[in-house]
Amino acid sequence: MAEAHAIRRNAPPPYRGGCLCGAVRYVAAAPTLGARICHCATCRAAMAAPYLAQAQFPRRAVSWEGTTARWRSSDRLYRHFCPRCGTRLFLEPRDAPRLGIPLATLDDPAAIQPEMHVWTCEALPWALGPDALPRYPQGSPLPYRKPAGA
Numbered sequence: 172m173a174e175a176h177a178i179r180r181n182a183p184p185p186y187r188g189g190c191l192c193g194a195v196r197y198v199a200a201a202p203t204l205g206a207r208i209c210h211c212a213t214c215r216a217a218m219a220a221p222y223l224a225q226a227q228f229p230r231r232a233v234s235w236e237g238t239t240a241r242w243r244s245s246d247r248l249y250r251h252f253c254p255r256c257g258t259r260l261f262l263e264p265r266d267a268p269r270l271g272i273p274l275a276t277l278d279d280p281a282a283i284q285p286e287m288h289v290w291t292c293e294a295l296p297w298a299l300g301p302d303a304l305p306r307y308p309q310g311s312p313l314p315y316r317k318p319a320g321a
């Protein structure tokens with residue numbers, strides 16, 4: 172089964188993570204219910220990033236220390252963030268007992284494998300693979316270009 176295969180590639184729970192400044196720390200103590208890369212315009216704007224890669228967990232399996240702020244980006248969804256450093260954290264659907272966690276906030280961001288791209292109709296053309304751009308395992312071996320006239 173494709174689903175079982177995807178789950179098997181994930182590191183086992185618990186998954187720990189938090190915001191950049193450390194004021195908010197969380198633990199997700201269950202396997203993910205699904206990990207998706209969302210290309211929708213709302214996620215892009217909310218995250219200030221080309222897309223959002225996030226994993227959903229049962230709400231009761233996630234606990235955290237520290238205080239988040241949240242705002243309602245749609246009828247269905249609250250988006251939590253750290254009021255101190257601004258890191259975006261949980262996605263809280265109002266109509267389901269789940270909590271979404273951005274993979275980038277995990278202590279090990281590679282612990283969970285995305286399973287699918289969603290909302291590709293809104294994807295930035297350069298944000299959806301496969302593409303022919305070079306890929307480097309770490310930073311680019313090429314330096315940044317100098318500003319004109321420098």
Ligand SMILES: [Zn+2]
Pocket residue numbers: 190191192193194195253254255256257258
């Ligand atoms: Zn913070």
Ligand SMILES: [Zn+2]
Pocket residue numbers: 209210211212213214215223290
């Ligand atoms: Zn989205």
